[in-house]
Amino acid sequence: MARETLTPESPVEHPSPPTTPEEKLERDRPGLKEWLDLRLGWWGFVRKNLDEEMPPGVGWWQTLGNLLLTLLIFQFTTGVALAMFYTASPEGAYQSVKHITYEVPLGSFVRGLHIWGSSAIVVVMVLHTLRVFFWGSYKKPRELTWVVGVLIFQVILAFSFTGYLLPWDQKAYWATVVGTRIAGTVPFIGDSLVVLIRGSEEVGALTLTRFYAAHVMILPAILLALVGLHLYLVRRHHIAGPVVPQRGKPVPFYPNQLFKDAVVLLFGIGIVIYFALAFPPSLEALADPTGTDFAPRPEWYFLGLYELLKIMPPGYELLATIIIPGMISIGMLILPWLDRSKSRHPAARQWIIFMGLAVILLIGVLTLKGILETPVHPEGGHSAVANFVPLT
Amino acid sequence: MSETNGKCGCDAEVESPGKRKLLGWIVGVINLGLIAAIVGPVAGFIGSPLARKRKGTWIELANVDDIADGSIEEIPFSIEVKDGYRIAEHKYSVFLRREANSFTAFDPACTHLGCRIKYQQRQHRFICPCHGGVFDDSGNVVSGPPPRSLDTHKLKIEAGKVWLYKEV
Numbered sequence: 400m401a402r403e404t405l406t407p408e409s410p411v412e413h414p415s416p417p418t419t420p421e422e423k424l425e426r427d428r429p430g431l432k433e434w435l436d437l438r439l440g441w442w443g444f445v446r447k448n449l450d451e452e453m454p455p456g457v458g459w460w461q462t463l464g465n466l467l468l469t470l471l472i473f474q475f476t477t478g479v480a481l482a483m484f485y486t487a488s489p490e491g492a493y494q495s496v497k498h499i500t501y502e503v504p505l506g507s508f509v510r511g512l513h514i515w516g517s518s519a520i521v522v523v524m525v526l527h528t529l530r531v532f533f534w535g536s537y538k539k540p541r542e543l544t545w546v547v548g549v550l551i552f553q554v555i556l557a558f559s560f561t562g563y564l565l566p567w568d569q570k571a572y573w574a575t576v577v578g579t580r581i582a583g584t585v586p587f588i589g590d591s592l593v594v595l596i597r598g599s600e601e602v603g604a605l606t607l608t609r610f611y612a613a614h615v616m617i618l619p620a621i622l623l624a625l626v627g628l629h630l631y632l633v634r635r636h637h638i639a640g641p642v643v644p645q646r647g648k649p650v651p652f653y654p655n656q657l658f659k660d661a662v663v664l665l666f667g668i669g670i671v672i673y674f675a676l677a678f679p680p681s682l683e684a685l686a687d688p689t690g691t692d693f694a695p696r697p698e699w700y701f702l703g704l705y706e707l708l709k710i711m712p713p714g715y716e717l718l719a720t721i722i723i724p725g726m727i728s729i730g731m732l733i734l735p736w737l738d739r740s741k742s743r744h745p746a747a748r749q750w751i752i753f754m755g756l757a758v759i760l761l762i763g764v765l766t767l768k769g770i771l772e773t774p775v776h777p778e779g780g781h782s783a784v785a786n787f788v789p790l791t
Numbered sequence: 792m793s794e795t796n797g798k799c800g801c802d803a804e805v806e807s808p809g810k811r812k813l814l815g816w817i818v819g820v821i822n823l824g825l826i827a828a829i830v831g832p833v834a835g836f837i838g839s840p841l842a843r844k845r846k847g848t849w850i851e852l853a854n855v856d857d858i859a860d861g862s863i864e865e866i867p868f869s870i871e872v873k874d875g876y877r878i879a880e881h882k883y884s885v886f887l888r889r890e891a892n893s894f895t896a897f898d899p900a901c902t903h904l905g906c907r908i909k910y911q912q913r914q915h916r917f918i919c920p921c922h923g924g925v926f927d928d929s930g931n932v933v934s935g936p937p938p939r940s941l942d943t944h945k946l947k948i949e950a951g952k953v954w955l956y957k958e959v
Contacts, residue, residue, distance in 0.1 A: 473829050480833045484875065491876065498876030505836040512832070654806060654814035661821040668825055 449653035454640025456647075457656060460534075461638055462663040463527040469664050470520045470671070471626065477513040478615065485565065487611035489604050492567035493685045500680060511675030517559050519671045521700045524552055532734075532755055535743030536639035542735035544632040549731045551625045554618055556700075561614040563698055564607060572686030573695030575610070576602050581708075584720040601688070642743050694774075702769025703762040710765075727758055845958040852896070852946075852953045858889045863910055863928065865899070872959045885944060885955060886910055886917070888928065894953055897930050898942040908941070917941065 429437060436442050453461075484503060486495040499506040528548065531537055537545035564575040579596050583589040598605030650656065687693075697705050704724060711719040730737065740748040806814070852866050867884040874881070885896040886908075897917070901908050906921035916933065917926040925933040930941035945956035 469825065476829050476833055480836050483837060486876065495876040502876075503836060504839040504842065505832050506839075508832050509836045512829075654811050654818065657818050658814040661818040664825060665821050668828060672828060 448634070449651065449657070451634070451637070451652040452649035453638055453652055453656050454644070454649055456641035456645035457638055457650070459659055459663065460530050461656065462660045463523055463530060464633070465660040466663050466667045467520065467523045467527055468626070468630075469668065470516055470523060471622070473668065473671070474513065474516045474520060475619070477509050477516065480509055481513055482615055487565070487608050489567060489607060489686070492565060492607060493682070496566040496568075497682055500682060507679045508675055510680045511678070512671060514680050515671050515674040515678070517562065518699070519667065520555060521559065523667065524555060528552060529759070533745060533752075534639060534642055535738070535745070535748065537735045538738070538743055539735070541632070541636050541639060544629060544636060545735055546732055547625055547629045547632060549728075549734075551622065551629060552731075553728065554622050554625060558614065558618050558622070559698055559700065561610040561618065564602075564610045565614065566682060567607065567686050568683040569686055569690060569693050570683045570696065572602060572688070573693055574697045575606065577695045578697060578701070579606070581720045584717050586717070639743070642745070696773060699766065699770055699773075702773075703765040706765040706769045707761075730754070730758075847956055847958045849947070849954045849956055852885070852887060852955045855948060855951050855953060858887060858894070858953070860889055860891060863888045863912075865910065866896075868955070870957060870959055881959070883957070887953065892948075894946050894948070895930070896944040896946055896953075896955055898944060900942065901937055902932075902939050902941060903935070903937040 481499065484495060484499045484506070486492060496510075499510055501507070531545065531548070560578060564571045579593055579602065582592040582596055585592055594600055596606075596609070597603075598609040696702075704719070707719040707723065708716070734751070738748050738751045740751075742748070745752050848870065850868050850870065852868060853864075858864060864887050865884050866887050867882065869880050869882045872879055872881040884899055886899060888895045888897065899907050901919035901921065901924050903919065903922055903924050906919050908917045908919050908924070908926065910917055915928050917930070919925070919935065919937070922936050924935035924937040926937070926941050927933050930943065932938075932940060947954045947956075
């Protein structure tokens with residue numbers, strides 16, 4: 400009888416029966432698993448990502464991003480492990496890397512994974528970038544996904560430049576002396592810039608601690624933020640799909656695309672593991688600032704820049720150190736706005752494709768020239784390049 | 792064999808349940824393999840100090856005649872130790888007690904939480920400054936939180952000298 404007297408303003412004392420499974424769970428005092436899922440929404444998140452619709456035609460080329468992410472996770476893990484044994488001082492760095500490489504069980508393998516992983520990251524990152532470039536996937540609405548990707552590219556190069564010094568052997572020391580000197584060619588502020596990067600006029604203890612702090616604290620923090628943003632943007636704007644839309648219905652990410660991802664991961668990571676086992680890392684002689692018989696060489700992916708510097712006539716150094724690399728970097732960053740064509744088809748953006756090919760050819764040829772001219776080190780070939788040369 | 796069903800709540804092409812399950816399994820196995828490939832070596836690398844074999848060595852502590860009967864003296868000594876990547880001179884000490892011709896070497900680490908104990912000659916007590924642990928001349932707990940007597944080291948008398956066995 401009381402129910403009949405209820406007005407619309409009065410609260411209903413008896414709640415209506417639960418309508419959704421979530422409501423039912425809330426009322427039925429859920430178990431820990433259900434409670435956690437209600438609070439975190441984890442399973443819904445996973446489902447949403449697994450069911451993400453892929454345009455027809457998406458396939459193997461779209462697995463590179465996932466491979467890159469996995470390589471970065473591997474790199475992060477081996478990096479943390481190496482940091483537990485490493486000492487960032489001119490007295491301790493070389494000895495601690497030697498200890499890791501020759502004395503600690505599995506040390507050679509973990510360091511090998513880190514070294515070969517860094518090369519693999521550069522290779523996969525370049526392939527990933529080229530795929531996006533040729534597919535025109537950077538166009539509206541994915542401009543920022545591309546920009547963040549280019550920033551990740553630059554952060555990764557900074558990672559390898561700073562990481563290269565850490566073993567404090569001849570190769571590391573001299574590559575850093577030359578590499579940091581490049582900043583000195585900047586007009587007006589060059590000399591101050593070198594001091595700022597090195598922490599001193601010369602490469603020394605302060606350079607090592609500066610590079611170490613950048614390598615293990617500053618760069619990982621920046622990379623984490625950028626990768627998070629990149630993934631968010633990829634999910635927000637979805638995968639671009641082939642240049643010419645394919646017929647057929649969209650396909651969910653799971654299981655087909657995830658399966659392709661997993662196969663590529665298996666091969667990609669497998670190759671890194673193979674290289675870490677087949678070409679274990681070693682060390683050159685301890686850094687010697689007075690040594691004159693050592694020809695400084697950078698890691699193979701900086702050889703393009705290195706060769707560019709070599710072929711530049713005197714007086715045009717700035718072109719190789721700042722202007723050309725700077726223009727390539729800025730060109731990459733503003734690519735979505737340089738390319739005004741509406742169509743993603745390569746035929747509709749010929750000059751962009753032409754410019755891209757010119758840059759790829761320039762870097763490719765110079766890198767190849769550098770690799771072919773790299774002497775196999777008499778002590779047994781320690782650098783990644785020297786190890787690689789006998790295979791080619 | 793693909794069919795469209797509403798499984799993902801979208802209008803997408805969805806694989807048959809059998810294929811979904813099979814591919815899901817393969818993906819799972821590959822992922823587990825990848826996790827093992829990184830966690831295994833890294834865990835072995837980080838955990839390698841557990842497998843380190845300690846080496847024992849005899850150290851000359853003092854001349855028997857230099858330690859008076861009934862006395863307790865702190866004797867410092869140092870050993871070359873492989874400390875990670877470096878060989879370091881590590882400093883140690885023990886409290887050497889003599890009773891007639893019997894010697895005892897007490898480790899200076901309090902058995903509570905490892906603080907360094909001090910010997911108070913007048914009270915004949917070892918005092919731990921951290922949490923008030925007190926031990927008598929024989930190393931037995933008198934008061935405070937320590938759970939057991941002071942640890943002692945293996946000793947030998949040879950050629951008129953006291954030698955201590957230390958594992959590092």
